[in-house]
Amino acid sequence: MGSELSGVLVPFQGEKGTLIPILQAVQAKFGYLPEEAVFEVARFLDMPASEIYGVATFYSQFRFTPPGKHTVKVCLGTACYVRGGAQIMEAIETELGIKAGETTPDMQFGLERVACFGCCALAPVIVIDDTVYSKMTPGKAKEIISSYK
Numbered sequence: 001m002g003s004e005l006s007g008v009l010v011p012f013q014g015e016k017g018t019l020i021p022i023l024q025a026v027q028a029k030f031g032y033l034p035e036e037a038v039f040e041v042a043r044f045l046d047m048p049a050s051e052i053y054g055v056a057t058f059y060s061q062f063r064f065t066p067p068g069k070h071t072v073k074v075c076l077g078t079a080c081y082v083r084g085g086a087q088i089m090e091a092i093e094t095e096l097g098i099k100a101g102e103t104t105p106d107m108q109f110g111l112e113r114v115a116c117f118g119c120c121a122l123a124p125v126i127v128i129d130d131t132v133y134s135k136m137t138p139g140k141a142k143e144i145i146s147s148y149k
């Protein structure tokens with residue numbers, strides 16, 4: 001990864017306060033933050049990798065596993081939450097055997113939580129790739145996930 005990553009890091013040489021833009025650039029390149037890349041960024045910025053993880057986990061935009069073929073996003077914003085968003089998330093976690101933020105071992109599905117899709121009238125909402133599914137129930141969500149398998 002070394003030389004692949006150096007192109008990403010070079011523009012940040014000598015800059016201060018660049019951790020977030022660097023992590024964004026790394027994620028844009030790889031689709032997530034590979035462990036090896038985080039260690040290289042740590043060397044580059046001369047700071048402990050643990051500190052980078054501490055910062056990165058604070059921001060929901062960063063992911064630490066490769067994205068799956070399909071991205072399943074479950075809205076847990078207020079409108080969706082009060083209409084059962086958490087139960088839908090639970091049903092999908094069970095169906096896929098992973099937790100939010102993870103990717104299935106076969107790399108078919110990545111699961112993410114979202115704070116609001118901006119279509120609260122359709123709550124509860126899940127989005128798979130670019131398709132919005134409205135008025136979800138745990139049962140319907142499981143069926144839809146199965147149709148992608």
Ligand code: FES
Pocket residue numbers: 075076077078079080081115116117118119120121123124125
């Ligand atoms: S809270 Fe779910 S779409 Fe707004």
